[in-house]
Amino acid sequence: MTHGPVHHKSRGALTNRASRFSASHAVDFDDGWASLEQDEDDARPATRLHVDPARRIISRNNSPDVPFNASINPYKGCSHGCIYCFARPTHEYLDHSAGLDFETEIYYKPDAAARFEAELRAPGYRCEPITLGANTDPYQPDERQLGVTRELLEVADRYNQPLSIITKGALINRDIDLLAAMAERGLISVMMSMTSLDAGIKRTLEPRAAGPQQRLRTITALAEAGIPVGALIAPVIPAITDQELESLVEKSAAAGAATAGYVLLRLPHSINGLFREWLDTHYPQRADHVMSLIQQMHGGQDYDSRWGARMRGTGVHAQLLRRRFELACKRAGIGARRRLPLDSSRFRCPPAAGDQHTLDFG
Incomplete structure (x- = not known):
């Protein structure tokens, strides 16, 4: 059972609708006896951490x-709370809501590094770049105390395993020492997610993520350490953030980004309802216009899941957005691509305890 839409400080979702896989669904209503009044404990939903024992750590698509x-996700759920996150529906497979549960019921993999090392040592493993943060952010707030991402980096460093990182977390600065060492061998690249330069938009859109200026400073810190870094302008939201496209590219390039990519807002499954609640609450006078533009870029629907269309959209508005992005990158003097090249040729399994050493008869 869920309350009606309520804006909780530092949370993105306004409700906690039941999973679409749940056998029953319930909706609260006001019976006139103050039954919907919230306790103080409900005012700021707390984060709860759960151990997620992993059989395998590398996922493939x-x-x-x-x-x-190939990708690795150290966490399920993300307390950054980005209302648009395309990973929200995956929490429903855990019998949680894609709403507040996604931000507050966080699963982490304490044995992630051990599983990663075991898979790298497997006889059939063939090295290729692996992305950290494909689903949820590897530098979300709880990483500060858990350190799962740091341990994965340490394994990759020992094996010369190339990694690409996608994040909107300034906590990545903690790991610049490791990242810089890996960058010298062509083993690391980072894409910093940039959504808006407006701190007001950021506070409700992605409440617990780093602020826009923090992200720009992080791009600069990474670039100055010799770490290849780009900016991922995502998601582009019509009539909310799309007017910032050029300035986001310009500011990111000035901060040190060598490349940029962009992704249009996607609203699959339960994200649609969550985003519409967010729109109606924070931008009520603009909500219909925003949805109209989204539908015009998705063939008249709220979302078009077809490959080739879901990331960039179709139609006149989508074509204009694509052209604006290309021109912005050209003016800024940076590449227009979402991935930086990495070197897979250096991969080696370091000796492990109990390994048989090669005999030298020289």
Whole structure:
């Protein structure tokens, strides 16, 4: 059972609708006896951490419009609370809501590094770049105390395993020492997610993520340390953030980004309802216009899941957005691509305890 839409400070979702896989669904209503009044404990939903024992750590995909084949997600759920996050529906497979549960019921993999190392040592493993943060952010707030991402980096460093990182978390600055060492061997690249330069928009759109100026400073810190870094302008939201496209590219390039990419807002499954609640609450006078533009870029629907269309959209508005992005990158003097090249040729399994050493008869 869920309350009606309520804006909680530092949370993105306004409700906690039941999973679409749930056998029953319930909706609260006001019976006149103050039954919907919230306790103080409900005012700021707390984060709860759960252990997620992993059998395997490397996931693979064959999507033609995703620029990587292999990925690792140290966490399920993300307390950054971005209302638009395309990973929200995955929490429903855990019998949680894609709403507040996604932001507050966080699963982490304490044995992620051990599983990663075991898979790298497997006889059939063939090295290719692996993306950290394909689903949820590897530098979300709880990483500060858990350190799962840091341990994965340490394994990759020992094995010369190339990694690409997608994040909107300034916590990545903690790991610049490791990242810089890996960058010297062509083993690391970072895409910093940039959504808006407006701190007011950021506070409700992605409440617990780093602020826009923090992200720009992080781009600069990474670039100055010799770490290849780009900006991922995502998601572009019509009539909310799309007017910032050029300035986001310009500011990111000035901060040190060598490349940029963009992704149009996607509203699959339960994200649609969550985003509409967010729109109606924070931008009520603009909500219909925003949805109209989204539908015009998705063939008249709220979302078009077809490969080739879901990331960039179709139609006149989508074509204009694509052209604006290309021109912005050209003016800024940076590449227009979502992935930086990495070196897979250095991969080596370091000796492990109990390994048989090669005999030298020289």
